[in-house]
Amino acid sequence: MARKTKAEAAxxxxxxxxxxxxxxxxxGVARTSLEQIARHAGLxxxxxxxxxxxKADLFMAxxxxxxxxxxxxxxxxxxxxxxxxxxxxxxLACHAGLNHxxxxxxxxxxxxxxxxxxxxxxxxxxxxxxKFGEECLDGMLAVFQLAHDQxxxxxxxxxxxxxxxxxxxxxxxxxxWLRTPExxxxxxxxxxxxxxxxxxxxx
Amino acid sequence: MARKTKAEAAxxxxxxxxxxxxxxxxxGVARTSLEQIARHAGLxxxxxxxxxxxKADLFMAxxxxxxxxxxxxxxxxxxxxxxxxxxxxxxLACHAGLNHxxxxxxxxxxxxxxxxxxxxxxxxxxxxxxKFGEECLDGMLAVFQLAHDQxxxxxxxxxxxxxxxxxxxxxxxxxxWLRTPExxxxxxxxxxxxxxxxxxxxx
DNA sequence: AGGTTTTTACATACAAAACTGTATGGTTGG
DNA sequence: CCAACCATACAGTTTTGTATGTAAAAACCT
Numbered sequence: 001m002a003r004k005t006k007a008e009a010a011x012x013x014x015x016x017x018x019x020x021x022x023x024x025x026x027x028g029v030a031r032t033s034l035e036q037i038a039r040h041a042g043l044x045x046x047x048x049x050x051x052x053x054x055k056a057d058l059f060m061a062x063x064x065x066x067x068x069x070x071x072x073x074x075x076x077x078x079x080x081x082x083x084x085x086x087x088x089x090x091x092l093a094c095h096a097g098l099n100h101x102x103x104x105x106x107x108x109x110x111x112x113x114x115x116x117x118x119x120x121x122x123x124x125x126x127x128x129x130x131k132f133g134e135e136c137l138d139g140m141l142a143v144f145q146l147a148h149d150q151x152x153x154x155x156x157x158x159x160x161x162x163x164x165x166x167x168x169x170x171x172x173x174x175x176x177w178l179r180t181p182e183x184x185x186x187x188x189x190x191x192x193x194x195x196x197x198x199x200x201x202x203x
Numbered sequence: 204m205a206r207k208t209k210a211e212a213a214x215x216x217x218x219x220x221x222x223x224x225x226x227x228x229x230x231g232v233a234r235t236s237l238e239q240i241a242r243h244a245g246l247x248x249x250x251x252x253x254x255x256x257x258k259a260d261l262f263m264a265x266x267x268x269x270x271x272x273x274x275x276x277x278x279x280x281x282x283x284x285x286x287x288x289x290x291x292x293x294x295l296a297c298h299a300g301l302n303h304x305x306x307x308x309x310x311x312x313x314x315x316x317x318x319x320x321x322x323x324x325x326x327x328x329x330x331x332x333x334k335f336g337e338e339c340l341d342g343m344l345a346v347f348q349l350a351h352d353q354x355x356x357x358x359x360x361x362x363x364x365x366x367x368x369x370x371x372x373x374x375x376x377x378x379x380w381l382r383t384p385e386x387x388x389x390x391x392x393x394x395x396x397x398x399x400x401x402x403x404x405x406x
Numbered sequence: 407a408g409g410t411t412t413t414t415a416c417a418t419a420c421a422a423a424a425c426t427g428t429a430t431g432g433t434t435g436g
Numbered sequence: 437c438c439a440a441c442c443a444t445a446c447a448g449t450t451t452t453g454t455a456t457g458t459a460a461a462a463a464c465c466t
Binding site for chain 4: 205206207208209236237238248252257258
């Protein structure tokens with residue numbers, strides 16, 4: 001095989017990742033062989049083993065290629081304006097987080113992570129999900145604490161409970177939507193649910 | 204091999220299911236071979252292929268061995284007393300549903316279904332999850348509709364939104380808990396969240 | 407009830423396919 | 437000229453499904 005330029009090599013690497021994303025999404029991680037990925041990209045297993053150590057390495061590269069919505073959600077929460085209500089900050093941040101899911105690539109990779117892969121070799125997707133969930137919770141907890149200290153939350157509703165309620169609701173919504181993305185719009189239904197939940201939490 | 208009595212044969216079938224449950228839980232469905240299951244039960248693959256058609260058949264038998272919590276939850280909702288408030292009926296039904304999760308076997312199988320298996324051959328766990336979710340939603344929706352018609356819900360909160368909020372919250376809680384069952388008690392935290400959510404939804 | 411036959415309930419053996427990792431080869435860019 | 441970039445070839449393991457063997461339970465017969 002003729003040697004490619006550095007740009008071409010990078011392109012084949014991207015092509016392999018794209019192929020892996022599609023085949024993983026279609027058939028699940030465990031049921032897809034490296035040869036299927038290579039052939040789907042118009043290449044051979046030699047290219048896969050050159051760019052990646054093995055299947056786990058390829059999978060990790062695929063996951064790290066996108067920023068996770070939970071991370072971006074935390075980011076949005078922390079970067080929110082300080083002159084608006086904490087509850088409004090959380091509301092806007094959640095909406096912004098939902099917008100990130102519009103990209104089909106992120107949707108596919110999240111779906112792979114949540115529904116289409118088991119743990120294998122040294123990769124544990126459950127730990128990843130747990131990490132994202134904790135980040136989401138911690139990010140929101142601080143802001144809910146502000147809201148609580150300002151007396152904005154309804155009586156009997158602690159900051160911890162509010163954060164856990166919001167996180168569980170979002171998590172459940174994510175799972176439902178990723179199971180059947182065509183069933184409803186995550187922005188519409190998710191936005192409605194977030195607004196309602198925030199509204200119910202207000203004093 | 205000496206032939207066993209019918210009772211003994213049924214016992215070995217149960218032993219195979221128990222072994223499958225443990226090994227699936229430990230290593231995931233895709234990564235466990237039928238020989239690993241057989242050896243874990245002190246048997247050989249011959250026993251597996253006698254009692255089950257293949258891995259998918261074994262998996263289905265394992266899942267069907269337990270009633271799902273969503274099903275029982277719906278059941279509890281429908282069987283609830285009619286002389287109490289609809290919201291109270293939902294609250295009690297959710298608590299009852301949580302109690303079903305105390306059994307380690309149900310917990311393990313649910314964990315396998317949600318976190319430890321991809322689709323394979325003609326088995327699609329995603330469809331199962333979807334089915335349970337829809338049953339849960341439909342069961343609660345009817346009762347929330349009663350609550351709405353009786354003017355019990357807070358203004359601006361429709362029955363559909365209330366049901367979806369409750370379902371997503373429960374679903375997210377389930378996923379979080381099944382990821383790390385030892386992190387917290389599902390009855391305590393789940394009960395607290397359910398009570399709070401119902402409380403917030405009341406007028 | 408006792409003897410015979412037929413199934414049952416597995417264990418063992420075998421063939422076939424699939425997948426992995428590596429080793430090797432061949433161009434060509436830098 | 438060397439190493440990057442990938443294709444091809446090869447050896448090895450793992451898993452699956454089936455085929456065969458077999459001792460005893462169960463059914464049948466008288």
